[in-house]
Amino acid sequence: MAGSSEVNLNESRRIVPLNTWILISNFKLAYNLLRRPDGTFNRELAEFLERKVQANTIPVNGVFSFDHVDRTTGLLNRVYQPAPENEAQWGIAELEKPLSTTEVVPVIIFFHGGSFTHSSADSAIYDTFCRRLVSTCKAVVVSVNYRRSPEYRYPCAYDDGWTALKWVKSRTWLQSGKDSKVHVYLAGDSSGGNIAHHVAVRAAEEEIEVLGNILLHPMFGGQQRTESEKMLDGKYFVTIQDRDWYWRAYLPEGEDRDHPACNIFWSEWHKSRRTGVP
Amino acid sequence: MKREHSNLHPQQLTDPFSLAGGGYSLTSTSTGTSTMTSNNGKAKTWEEAKGNQADGGMDELLAVLGYKVRSSDMAGVAQKLEQLEEVMGHAQEDGLSHLASDSVHYNPSDLSTWLESMISELNPNLHFDPSADSLLAPAESSTVTSIDFSDHKHHQQPKLFEKSTSSGYDLKVIPGKAACSQPQIDSRESKRLKTDPYQTSASSSSPSTTVGSFMGSAESTRPVVLVDSQENGVRLVHLLMACAEAVQENNFNQAEALVKQIGFLAVSQAGAMRKVAIYFAEALAWRIYKLYPQNSVDHSLTDILQIHFYETCPYLKFAHFTANQAILEAFEGKKRVHVIDFSMNQGMQWPALMQALALRPGGPPAFRLTGIGPPAHDNTDQLQEVGWKLAQLAETIHVEFEYRGFVANSLADLDASMLELRPPEFESVAVNSVFEFHKLLAIPGAMKKVLSVVKQMKPEIVTVVEQEANHNGPVFLDRFTESLHYYSTLFDSLEGSVSSQDKVMSEVYLAKQICNVVACEGHSRVERHETLTQWRTRLVSAGFAPVHLGSNAFKQASMLLALFAGGDGYRVEENNGCLMLGWHTRPLITTSAWRVHNHHPVVDAA
Numbered sequence: 001m002a003g004s005s006e007v008n009l010n011e012s013r014r015i016v017p018l019n020t021w022i023l024i025s026n027f028k029l030a031y032n033l034l035r036r037p038d039g040t041f042n043r044e045l046a047e048f049l050e051r052k053v054q055a056n057t058i059p060v061n062g063v064f065s066f067d068h069v070d071r072t073t074g075l076l077n078r079v080y081q082p083a084p085e086n087e088a089q090w091g092i093a094e095l096e097k098p099l100s101t102t103e104v105v106p107v108i109i110f111f112h113g114g115s116f117t118h119s120s121a122d123s124a125i126y127d128t129f130c131r132r133l134v135s136t137c138k139a140v141v142v143s144v145n146y147r148r149s150p151e152y153r154y155p156c157a158y159d160d161g162w163t164a165l166k167w168v169k170s171r172t173w174l175q176s177g178k179d180s181k182v183h184v185y186l187a188g189d190s191s192g193g194n195i196a197h198h199v200a201v202r203a204a205e206e207e208i209e210v211l212g213n214i215l216l217h218p219m220f221g222g223q224q225r226t227e228s229e230k231m232l233d234g235k236y237f238v239t240i241q242d243r244d245w246y247w248r249a250y251l252p253e254g255e256d257r258d259h260p261a262c263n264i265f266w267s268e269w270h271k272s273r274r275t276g277v278p
Numbered sequence: 279m280k281r282e283h284s285n286l287h288p289q290q291l292t293d294p295f296s297l298a299g300g301g302y303s304l305t306s307t308s309t310g311t312s313t314m315t316s317n318n319g320k321a322k323t324w325e326e327a328k329g330n331q332a333d334g335g336m337d338e339l340l341a342v343l344g345y346k347v348r349s350s351d352m353a354g355v356a357q358k359l360e361q362l363e364e365v366m367g368h369a370q371e372d373g374l375s376h377l378a379s380d381s382v383h384y385n386p387s388d389l390s391t392w393l394e395s396m397i398s399e400l401n402p403n404l405h406f407d408p409s410a411d412s413l414l415a416p417a418e419s420s421t422v423t424s425i426d427f428s429d430h431k432h433h434q435q436p437k438l439f440e441k442s443t444s445s446g447y448d449l450k451v452i453p454g455k456a457a458c459s460q461p462q463i464d465s466r467e468s469k470r471l472k473t474d475p476y477q478t479s480a481s482s483s484s485p486s487t488t489v490g491s492f493m494g495s496a497e498s499t500r501p502v503v504l505v506d507s508q509e510n511g512v513r514l515v516h517l518l519m520a521c522a523e524a525v526q527e528n529n530f531n532q533a534e535a536l537v538k539q540i541g542f543l544a545v546s547q548a549g550a551m552r553k554v555a556i557y558f559a560e561a562l563a564w565r566i567y568k569l570y571p572q573n574s575v576d577h578s579l580t581d582i583l584q585i586h587f588y589e590t591c592p593y594l595k596f597a598h599f600t601a602n603q604a605i606l607e608a609f610e611g612k613k614r615v616h617v618i619d620f621s622m623n624q625g626m627q628w629p630a631l632m633q634a635l636a637l638r639p640g641g642p643p644a645f646r647l648t649g650i651g652p653p654a655h656d657n658t659d660q661l662q663e664v665g666w667k668l669a670q671l672a673e674t675i676h677v678e679f680e681y682r683g684f685v686a687n688s689l690a691d692l693d694a695s696m697l698e699l700r701p702p703e704f705e706s707v708a709v710n711s712v713f714e715f716h717k718l719l720a721i722p723g724a725m726k727k728v729l730s731v732v733k734q735m736k737p738e739i740v741t742v743v744e745q746e747a748n749h750n751g752p753v754f755l756d757r758f759t760e761s762l763h764y765y766s767t768l769f770d771s772l773e774g775s776v777s778s779q780d781k782v783m784s785e786v787y788l789a790k791q792i793c794n795v796v797a798c799e800g801h802s803r804v805e806r807h808e809t810l811t812q813w814r815t816r817l818v819s820a821g822f823a824p825v826h827l828g829s830n831a832f833k834q835a836s837m838l839l840a841l842f843a844g845g846d847g848y849r850v851e852e853n854n855g856c857l858m859l860g861w862h863t864r865p866l867i868t869t870s871a872w873r874v875h876n877h878h879p880v881v882d883a884a
Contacts, residue, residue: 018352018353018356019337019339019340019352020339021356022340022347022352022355022356022359022389023339023340023343023345025356025359025363026345026359026389026393029359029362029363029366029396032366032374033366033374033375033378033379033396034375034378035375036375037375042375042378042379044829044832044833044836044837045378045379045383045829045833047832047836047850047851048383048386048829048832048833048852049383049386049829049852051343051344051345051386051387052344052851052863053344054499054501054863054864054865055501055502055503055863055864056499056500056501057500057501057502058498058499058500066502066503066504067501067502067503067504067862067863067864068503068504068505069503069504069505069506069847069862070506071505071506074846074847076862076863078863091500091759092516092519093502093504095504095512096512096513122863124342124343124344125343128342128343
């Protein structure tokens, strides 16, 4: 191992800001307690430990939110929007008019991370992030509360992502621009990035317009370890061992990490597909 | 609450984990007034943080994300994380998750305490060096902890963490931690104590318990869950809001026109929205025509409706279950126990507690129950009848039982001397209030009086269950909007119920509350629901300290809900040691537990 490419064991402590280090280390250790060697997950304790926040139709820092639940499927989406300029309209969710008839307002469908197992749309960390996304991008964000593993394996998360995309596309109150359509981007971190990718691929196949993908350290893998996986194993909160657990919990039983949900670069599988993903 | 972030560093926005600047006051999880650390926008690294111990405020970034860590304690918490990781490395892999799931966790927001309890759990031999623990360093907390230590007679707080002899887990006693779990409030208290050390606990709580001061502390959150937002449903909501606005502005002609429109549109709706619209429109009509409905004094009807509500949905069951759990834990090891129930009604809460006490390892305690209720209208003695039934149950399960029913028009009429209390060394007391406290807010001074009477009872524990909503704001339109959203969610959750008769009765039960919130004022408006944050402020100011409900209660409550057919939208949530039951993401009721925070006046010996 050349000295220059070797990652110092204490590097994360030096590089990462203290409060971030504390936050992520706490998650890491708590998650270690929740994963059982037999592949089951301590869901009750996970929900107890999870810090959640409620939606709030009264704007805070220029952003308000509300939750929508589909009665038949139980799928929940948390919608974040910029606050209306008219203060008299604060506290009410406008569901009859489009976002704008002149400007384009992007709608970002966001899939939270958590390795398909942890977190929710109402997790404090993701609620905070989505709010910032609204402010920075002047967009509407729809955070999808997809079903998680190991209780719900592949393809449940992708199906929920697809349902959310169809739902968003069909909301007249999410339309914008002179062309009166919903301008959709898909985004996600970690497993959310994986979901965003697969939903985008299906959208391309079924000719539903998605204007772009925003993938934040998306979660992919394969039977063969990559160089960076080997080099960074355990160095920045994540280990190969825990990744393997999460794949075993998400992929259908008996499948390995070359399953197309996980290994999107497996060339043989890819040769037989033709997609128009931008 | 708006927060300026002039020192937001633009680079940090691209890093999803560096959540700097995302700060805003989270109503239920943040402490709200932490000082922004002056570090020109860049989050501190470990090395930088070690050198800066002066800051007494909370780390704002962690606070926004639901974790309360003092800025000065950051390095200490980081150390504990490393320690825990080391200890976890030594524990066997299957042993780890086994231990984790069997141990009881409390208040995960208090990161420091949680870490310490986990470390002790996994390595009982590890001791904490108090000098290295920065807990005692900040000025505010050391005052509070020294008061706690000097009070040796009432070792109530350490019992929370005391090892249960039957479980075999060695959770270390960490003195003073519970008092420090809300340092913002404690520092206010400690300042009060510092300036006037001779004040007794009763008088020190007087300045902040007026009703008026709590109006200001209400946070502005309006959680909304829309289920199947159909277009007509949305229009109905807008109409209701417009009508309420007209009422607010005393424009009664406009309001009248709107209320009729609502009536027409409502009947074309289906499901929960139809009923909610009809009940709210009805309540608005009462108000518009100034026919303020008399408070139905027929409590037997309310009791019957409540029984159906109990059967239809899990809210009351959750309330009873979680309160009983806290009471059970508080009564551990006690030989004689006394429960004073402010919400006796049909006594539905007590069979389960009595059965749990009967099954206690080591045998049941002697169980005494004092049930308080309003006078009955017919000549029947409701309270006594309930007592008889419970006595019969007690006999079958071999629990020594004593009962007394106590009739009172209002809880404020009570005095501790009426209850024939026995010395605390002889008999331990629990006070229980399920959906009763909020009614006291209708009469100025009543709440304060009742809380001081509760303190006189010297309870081991006080269990409080209340609706999680602010229906007591000063502005009618706000109350209307809040309650519209609250009851819409509640009615939604009833939609999936199986028995239609129970469901109808439950809806009537809730409709009476809606009518009271919307159409009544002054003494008659008794459904003055307030949020956990508001109750917390009130109870802490009155001299109570929180007792945390743990992961065991959470887990059992979750399992209880899973058994409940008719909707898997129910969710249990942990919030700073309290448990909330909600429909999807909207909490609807909260169970909290309290003990009397002992202020020992410092006496100058000289």
